[in-house]
Structures are given as structure tokens and as C-alpha cells.
Amino acid sequence: MPGQRGLFIPGPTNVPQAVRLAMDISMEDQRAPDLPSFTLPLFADVKKVFKTDTAQVFLFPASGTGGWEAAMTNTLSPGDKVLIARFGQFSLLWADMCTRMGLEVDVVDVPWGEGVPVEIFAEKLKADKAHAYKAVLVTHNETATGVTSDVAGVRKAMDDAHHPALLFVDAVSSLASIDFHMDEWKVDICVSGSQKGFMMPAGLAILAVSEKALAARKAAGMRRCYFDFEDMMKTNKDGFFPYTPPLHMLRALRAATDLLLSEGLENVFARHHRLAEGVRQAVSAWGLRLCAAAPKWHSDTVSAILLPEGFDSAALVRHAYTKYHMSLGMGLNKVAGKVFRIGHLGDLNEIMCLQALAGAEMAMRDLGVPVTAGSGVGAAIEYYRGATASSALKN
Numbered sequence: 436m437p438g439q440r441g442l443f444i445p446g447p448t449n450v451p452q453a454v455r456l457a458m459d460i461s462m463e464d465q466r467a468p469d470l471p472s473f474t475l476p477l478f479a480d481v482k483k484v485f486k487t488d489t490a491q492v493f494l495f496p497a498s499g500t501g502g503w504e505a506a507m508t509n510t511l512s513p514g515d516k517v518l519i520a521r522f523g524q525f526s527l528l529w530a531d532m533c534t535r536m537g538l539e540v541d542v543v544d545v546p547w548g549e550g551v552p553v554e555i556f557a558e559k560l561k562a563d564k565a566h567a568y569k570a571v572l573v574t575h576n577e578t579a580t581g582v583t584s585d586v587a588g589v590r591k592a593m594d595d596a597h598h599p600a601l602l603f604v605d606a607v608s609s610l611a612s613i614d615f616h617m618d619e620w621k622v623d624i625c626v627s628g629s630q631k632g633f634m635m636p637a638g639l640a641i642l643a644v645s646e647k648a649l650a651a652r653k654a655a656g657m658r659r660c661y662f663d664f665e666d667m668m669k670t671n672k673d674g675f676f677p678y679t680p681p682l683h684m685l686r687a688l689r690a691a692t693d694l695l696l697s698e699g700l701e702n703v704f705a706r707h708h709r710l711a712e713g714v715r716q717a718v719s720a721w722g723l724r725l726c727a728a729a730p731k732w733h734s735d736t737v738s739a740i741l742l743p744e745g746f747d748s749a750a751l752v753r754h755a756y757t758k759y760h761m762s763l764g765m766g767l768n769k770v771a772g773k774v775f776r777i778g779h780l781g782d783l784n785e786i787m788c789l790q791a792l793a794g795a796e797m798a799m800r801d802l803g804v805p806v807t808a809g810s811g812v813g814a815a816i817e818y819y820r821g822a823t824a825s826s827a828l829k830n
């Protein structure tokens with residue numbers, strides 16, 4: 436089919452031309468004497484995206500899942516207790532990894548559509564006088580349900596309980612799209628990946644690690660090798676890597692970081708909020724509901740949209756793919772067949788969101804979902820016109 440396939444999944448996201456071209460390079464010498472003049476400023480600028488002055492950035496050739504593994508193995512010992520809430524496929528997989536790695540996992544199950552239950556965490560942390568919890572794990576943005584959680588709230592609960600556990604945050608589908616404050620929230624490890632807010636192909640796990648988490652590695656008894664922070668630190672300090680680094684990906688990261696910083700992080704967050712709000716206006720104009728159970732959980736990077744009873748969202752996603760040449764996100768696990776997702780993050784603007792909404796609307800009408808033609812698109816158009824006009828006036 437002619438034309439470009441629409442990619443409206445919550446990662447991998449569209450790769451901007453500047454990032455693609457940055458990767459189109461001849462192979463480079465990973466031991467070149469001038470490599471540090473490229474890598475050291477890159478490490479420093481990626482820290483800005485995490486809003487940290489004090490943490491250290493690690494770039495592993497891996498996806499976000501490898502980033503989780505790096506976080507756990509470098510800081511914890513077998514049998515250590517961790518606290519995590521499970522409310523979607525990605526928080527579920529993280530909890531599962533912890534169990535498989537031999538940690539004692541206290542899982543708080545929450546209805547899918549809600550986020551981290553800060554009050555329950557606060558009670559558990561207060562009750563844990565012996566400080567058995569060694570880490571508290573927060574999925575900042577649950578990509579399966581389109582739910583954003585309150586990391587600052589969890590930090591406050593930990594501080595109120597004077598709890599010394601490490602705070603780990605999965606920001607795979609939020610970093611560089613939804614505001615994140617590594618230092619202010621005293622996050623110990625933030626795990627992200629290249630294929631979402633960074634607008635790159637999958638293949639880099641991008642981590643920021645606090646001094647406290649780095650210190651914890653000295654007593655951490657879990658086995659680790661490839662993901663050992665120690666090996667990275669020894670070589671990264673001079674701008675090199677303990678193995679052959681994926682230099683084309685680092686060049687892409689340079690270009691992506693430049694794009695983010697030149698747009699301005701606050702503008703990036705405002706754009707994501709505006710795009711997401713237009714999608715939410717469309718969903719209510721369709722007469723449908725989000726999986727996110729309340730506005731406080733609304734994600735600015737992905738909307739999971741519940742189809743009415745009797746309709747199969749997997750069939751809808753398949754239909755949109757084959758008939759309209761566009762990818763929408765599938766429902767995963769407990770919400771499989773029930774929700775379809777629109778990813779609205781990365782290199783995206785209003786017109787691209789309207790394309791996603793129009794395609795979803797056509798596919799829903801084809802399958803008999805009772806939505807009025809143009810209703811969602813119309814609502815988003817009017818919202819975007821207003822929101823874009825007010826931001827243009829401000830500039």
C-alpha cells in the first residue's frame with residue numbers, strides 16, 4: 436500500500452530524520468583517542484533528561500528489561516525483600532523478574548486501570564520497623580493500561596516513614612515525555628529505554644543511578660557480569676566501555692538528546708500533555724471510556740481505550756493494520772481483547788494524532804462499534820485548535 440504506515444503504538448515510536456541520519460555512519464573505532472570528546476558530553480547531557488546533577492548515567496546495549504535486571508543485580512542480594520504494585524503487564528513482568536531472581540517480593544495487586552497505591556505503600560513502609568524492604572519499585576507509566584503513578588507521593592511516604600529502602604522507578608514509557616525529577620524525588624535508579632521518549636530504535640537501556648544505589652553495589656550479593664556497574668564505571672569515567680559499544684546507537688542518542696533539549700523539556704512535556712488531552716477528548720466524544728480509572732491516573736504517553744462489551748479489540752487492531760495500514764496498540768494480558776491503545780509519544784504532532792484517531796474511528800465503524808463518524812476527530816480538532824492557538828499566543 437502506498438504512503439507511510441501509521442505507527443501509533445506506545446513504542447517503538449517514530450524515529451525523526453535527524454536521529455535516523457545520525458545512525459547512517461561508517462563504523463567507528465571504539466578505542467579512538469578522541470571518542471571521549473563524544474561520549475563524556477553525551478553522558479552529561481543525558482543526565483539533564485533525568486533532571487539529575489548527582490546520578491550517574493549508564494547506557495547498556497539492551498532493552499528496558501535489561502535495565503531492570505541491571506538495577507536489581509547491582510544493588511540487591513538474594514532473599515532481599517522488595518515492595519511493588521502490580522496493575523498492568525509491565526509492573527507484572529517486573530515483579531515476575533524479581534521473583535525469578537530470588538528476591539522476596541511483596542506484591543500489592545491493584546485493579547488494572549489504577550496506579551501505585553501510595554496510601555497502602557505508606558502503611559506498609561511505616562509498619563516495616565525492621566527495614567526489611569530493601570527496595571520500593573514504582574512503574575511510573577504502566578504502558579498496558581495508560582496509567583501514570585505518583586512517584587513524588589511514594590517518595591514522601593518513604594520519607595514520612597523514615598524508610599531507607601532504595602527507590603527504583605521504571606520510566607521506560609515516561610522519560611523524555613512526562614516530567615520526571617530524579618534528584619528532587621530522590622529516585623535511586625531510574626530505568627528507561629531508547630525506543631519511546633528518546634525516539635530511537637530499541638536497543639539501549641538508559642539508566643540513571645544515584646550515589647546511594649552505587650554505594651549499595653558493594654554489599655549486593657546478586658550475581659552479575661555483563662550488567663555490572665563496576666565494569667562500566669571503570670571505563671566510562673574515561674569515556675570508554677568495557678565491551679564494544681553500539682556506537683551508531685550512541686550517535687542516535689546524541690541526536691535525540693539534542694532534539695529534546697533544543698525543544699526544551701518543559702515544551703516536550705506540554706506537547707505530550709496537549710496531544711494526550713486531544714485523544715482523551717476524542718474518546719469521550721466517542722462515548723467510550725479509558726482503562727485509566729480516574730483523571731489522576733491519565734497517561735500523557737498512551738491511552739488504553741475500552742471497547743463496549745461484545746467487541747474484540749484484538750480484531751479491531753488487526754483490521755486497522757490490514758485495511759488502513761496503521762498500527763494501534765493491542766490489549767495485553769488481563770485487558771487483551773478489551774482495550775486498544777493509542778501511543779501518543781515521541782516525534783508526534785497534532786496532525787499525526789488526528790490521523791490515529793481517524794483510523795481508529797474508521798476501523799471501529801467497520802466493526803460495528805457504535806461511534807459517530809467524525810465525532811472523536813471533531814472533538815480533537817476543536818481541542819487542538821484551541822490549545823495550539825493559546826500556546827502560539829504565549830510564544
Ligand code: PLP
Pocket residue numbers: 446498499500501525574576577578579605606607608628637
Ligand atoms: N516497562 C514499561 C513501562 C514498558 O512499557 C516496557 C516495554 O514496553 C518495558 C518495561 C520493557 O521494556 P523493553 O520492551 O524495552 O524490554
